[in-house]
Amino acid sequence: MSEPVVAAKSPFEVEVEAGKSYAWCACGHSKSQPYCDGSHKGTGMVPKVFKAEKSETLWLCGCKQTRNGPHCDGSHNDL
C-alpha cells in the first residue's frame, strides 16, 4: 500500500446535502478533489464513503494526512 499524496495544502469547503453519500478521495490522486474519481486504482487505497447527516458546509481534508478523514484535522499545518 502506498502513501497518499498531498492534493492541496488546505481543506476544501463543500456543501453537502442531508442523506446524500459522498466518496472523499483518500489517495490524493483524484482530479475532482476532494472527491474520488477512480484514480486510486492500483494504489491499494480506497475512498472514504460517508453519508451527510444534515445539509451543511464541511471542510474536507485536501492534504490527505488527516487522522479524522474525511474531515480536516489541521494536519496540513505541519506540512
Ligand code: FES
Ligand atoms: S481517487 Fe483518491 S480515493 Fe479514489
